[in-house]
Amino acid sequence: MKQCSNPITMELVKGIPTTVLWKIYMTMLKIRMVEEKIADLITRKEIICPCHLYIGQEAVATGVCTALENNDYVFSTHRSHGHYIAKGGSIKLMMAELYGRVTGCSRGRGGSMHITSPLVGLPGSSAIVAGTIPLAVGTALAFSIKKNGGVSVAFFGDGATDEGVFYESLNFAALKKLPIIFICENNLYSTHMHISARQLNGNIYKKAQIFKMPGIQIDGNNVLEVFQAASEAIEDARNGKGPTLLECMTYRWRGHVGPNWDIDKGLRSKEEVEWWVDNCPLKRLEEFLLKENILSESKKKQISKQVNEEIEEAIEFAKESPFPDKSEVLNDVFKS
Amino acid sequence: MRKLSYAQAINEGLKQMMREDKSVFLIGQGVTSPWYVGTTTVGLLDEFGDERVIDTPVSENGITGAAVGAALAGMRPIVTHPRMDFMYYAMDQIANHAANWYYMFGGKINVPLTIRGIINRGGEQAAQHSQALQAIFTHIPGLKVVMPSTPYDAKGLLISSVQDDNPVLYIDDRWLYELKGDVPEEIYTVPIGRGVVREAGKDVTILATSYMAYEATKAAARLKKEGIDAEVIDIRSLKPLDEALIFESVRKTGKLVIADAAWKTCGMAAEVSALVSENIFECLKAPIKRVCLPDTPAPASSVLEEVYFPKDKDIILAVKSII
Ligand SMILES: Cc1ncc(C[n+]2csc(CCOP(=O)(O)OP(=O)(O)O)c2C)c(N)n1
Ligand SMILES: [Mg+2]
Numbered sequence: 001m002k003q004c005s006n007p008i009t010m011e012l013v014k015g016i017p018t019t020v021l022w023k024i025y026m027t028m029l030k031i032r033m034v035e036e037k038i039a040d041l042i043t044r045k046e047i048i049c050p051c052h053l054y055i056g057q058e059a060v061a062t063g064v065c066t067a068l069e070n071n072d073y074v075f076s077t078h079r080s081h082g083h084y085i086a087k088g089g090s091i092k093l094m095m096a097e098l099y100g101r102v103t104g105c106s107r108g109r110g111g112s113m114h115i116t117s118p119l120v121g122l123p124g125s126s127a128i129v130a131g132t133i134p135l136a137v138g139t140a141l142a143f144s145i146k147k148n149g150g151v152s153v154a155f156f157g158d159g160a161t162d163e164g165v166f167y168e169s170l171n172f173a174a175l176k177k178l179p180i181i182f183i184c185e186n187n188l189y190s191t192h193m194h195i196s197a198r199q200l201n202g203n204i205y206k207k208a209q210i211f212k213m214p215g216i217q218i219d220g221n222n223v224l225e226v227f228q229a230a231s232e233a234i235e236d237a238r239n240g241k242g243p244t245l246l247e248c249m250t251y252r253w254r255g256h257v258g259p260n261w262d263i264d265k266g267l268r269s270k271e272e273v274e275w276w277v278d279n280c281p282l283k284r285l286e287e288f289l290l291k292e293n294i295l296s297e298s299k300k301k302q303i304s305k306q307v308n309e310e311i312e313e314a315i316e317f318a319k320e321s322p323f324p325d326k327s328e329v330l331n332d333v334f335k336s
Numbered sequence: 337m338r339k340l341s342y343a344q345a346i347n348e349g350l351k352q353m354m355r356e357d358k359s360v361f362l363i364g365q366g367v368t369s370p371w372y373v374g375t376t377t378v379g380l381l382d383e384f385g386d387e388r389v390i391d392t393p394v395s396e397n398g399i400t401g402a403a404v405g406a407a408l409a410g411m412r413p414i415v416t417h418p419r420m421d422f423m424y425y426a427m428d429q430i431a432n433h434a435a436n437w438y439y440m441f442g443g444k445i446n447v448p449l450t451i452r453g454i455i456n457r458g459g460e461q462a463a464q465h466s467q468a469l470q471a472i473f474t475h476i477p478g479l480k481v482v483m484p485s486t487p488y489d490a491k492g493l494l495i496s497s498v499q500d501d502n503p504v505l506y507i508d509d510r511w512l513y514e515l516k517g518d519v520p521e522e523i524y525t526v527p528i529g530r531g532v533v534r535e536a537g538k539d540v541t542i543l544a545t546s547y548m549a550y551e552a553t554k555a556a557a558r559l560k561k562e563g564i565d566a567e568v569i570d571i572r573s574l575k576p577l578d579e580a581l582i583f584e585s586v587r588k589t590g591k592l593v594i595a596d597a598a599w600k601t602c603g604m605a606a607e608v609s610a611l612v613s614e615n616i617f618e619c620l621k622a623p624i625k626r627v628c629l630p631d632t633p634a635p636a637s638s639v640l641e642e643v644y645f646p647k648d649k650d651i652i653l654a655v656k657s658i659i
Contacts, residue, residue: 049460100637111636162393
């Protein structure tokens with residue numbers, strides 16, 4: 001996986017204002033710190049709902065969402081926290097959801113796999129593998145009918161490209177030149193199975209070619225590479241040039257679900273995990289920004305402090321929030 | 337007799353069927369995983385190899401169709417879905433193809449297929465990881481549906497499903513996996529289409545499916561202490577349905593509570609209720625009561641799960657409302 005360890009270069013910074021770089025750093029750090037915290041809270045049995053942690057993949061959500069406008073739509077999966085945070089979802093409302101409280105973003109009915117923030121363009125996350133890919137095609141279709149310049153993003157894993165609906169969605173989006181970006185986060189695994197056990201040609205980006213759609217494989221642990229590639233694809237989509245498939249090579253550090261590291265089960269080697277941890281997307285960005293004097297030590301400390309406070313506040317909010325009333329179980333089956 | 341857990345009983349049934357009949361093979365997500373389908377497939381890969389224990393890409397529709405096709409070519413596949421929720425993707429292959437085939441082609445070619453759908457709920461997993469879809473599948477002609485609730489039946493019904501010449505949906509429930517019970521070592525069958533009386537009684541019939549049979553037995557024991565003598569029927573097969581057993585019991589008790597941990601509307605409880613009133617209305621001494629899920633998706637928060645999933649106490653309440 002050589003392409004995932006190339007150093008971040010000044011070339012990639014071109015045209016990105018320093019404030020945006022800081023925002024990118026802060027978003028990645030926020031996702032990392034929230035997820036580490038959640039891992040801890042699961043271990044302490046404070047959080048019960050199954051959580052699929054995003055640790056190790058922060059650069060993908062951050063790079064893509066930073067390149068989007070608030071009104072653009074993003075659809076997420078079972079591994080939803082990173083997309084939600086990067087798109088600007090409130091950590092308070094997410095934490096309350098994970099705690100099963102009525103103040104949660106889904107009133108405690110959805111849990112970790114079903115978080116939503118319609119006001120910042122996240123209509124929802126689905127735990128059915130590939131389930132949201134056609135939904136993102138649908139919002140892109142709506143945008144193109146309304147001609148409002150909106151762009152849709154479908155986030156999905158490599159496992160989702162095993163499903164037929166992935167191919168149907170690509171075909172239709174390409175056919176109608178819809179304003180959508182397909183973001184495949186190839187973390188090499190679908191639950192216990194390596195991609196080589198599931199697909200003979202694991203180069204997911206190449207699948208775009210058969211639909212005459214651009215398909216690009218990038219280093220998903222280099223946030224600036226993700227940002228630049230996403231920005232170009234988004235611009236194309238906005239200008240009526242149709243969809244792009246971006247395959248972002250990355251890795252989930254923890255097990256498929258929950259906080260454990262998943263190295264002792266014979267599913268993946270310690271060396272493999274260590275290689276990827278060594279190529280930590282957050283560390284790579286931080287080292288680069290410090291080296292190039294884009295981020296000072298004091299700015300770094302300030303950001304970290306701010307993020308930490310936000311998380312602590314969110315947890316406090318969640319814990320102080322009431323559980324849903326039992327009668328809530330019957331509500332909202334239909335909009336009245 | 338030797339005791340096995342429900343999960344071990346499934347495992348043994350799978351092993352014995354694969355040893356016995358070379359045309360039997362296992363295909364589906366997680367069948368080589370140590371945890372994906374509980375421990376029900378442990379050791380199978382080692383014994384039978386990856387030609388007969390096939391872990392698959394995340395492709396429910398295609399893989400189920402391939403299993404139907406293999407059945408058409410003389411194999412006896414067992415296609416596994418780690419959760420019923422994911423079977424919606426395979427709905428077309430099950431309903432339009434597997435279930436229709438024999439009838440649609442004038443009885444010329446049959447589909448000896450076992451579809452294993454697992455119910456896995458609770459633990460704040462929410463709407464897409466909690467579903468018990470037995471009614472949807474029981475609605476479809478040409479598909480048999482079984483739901484074992486004990487280790488003995490888990491093995492016996494699995495063997496019957498595999499040996500059956502038709503598509504059979506075998507639904508097992510992870511809430512039962514640790515339950516221990518007597519399981520003979522040899523190959524045996526539990527007939528599809530036969531329910532069983534778990535507790536004999538005269539005051540009220542509690543008819544239950546799957547995990548609710550376990551809750552119903554607990555409820556009956558508590559009711560007995562209060563002087564109410566409940567008969568518990570574990571129906572085991574939803575299609576074909578053991579109507580004779582149901583009618584016999586209700587003729588005796590005159591009262592019926594149906595416990596099925598699935599949605600109430602158009603569910604199994606509705607079906608059984610309709611059959612009873614259609615056929616032996618004159619025997620009823622009270623309204624039929626249904627203990628089911630409310631007609632809502634499954635919520636995440638434990639507080640809501642607590643009221644969502646019915647338990648023995650709900651059965652007891654229903655019984656008392658007609659006694
Ligand atoms: C239709 C369906 N089939 C199976 C599953 C079980 N499942 C949950 S997540 C997952 C892995 C998906 O892998 P990938 O898309 O690569 O996402 P990752 O977990 O790696 O982020 C599977 C198979 C599911 N949720 N939905
Ligand atoms: Mg993956």
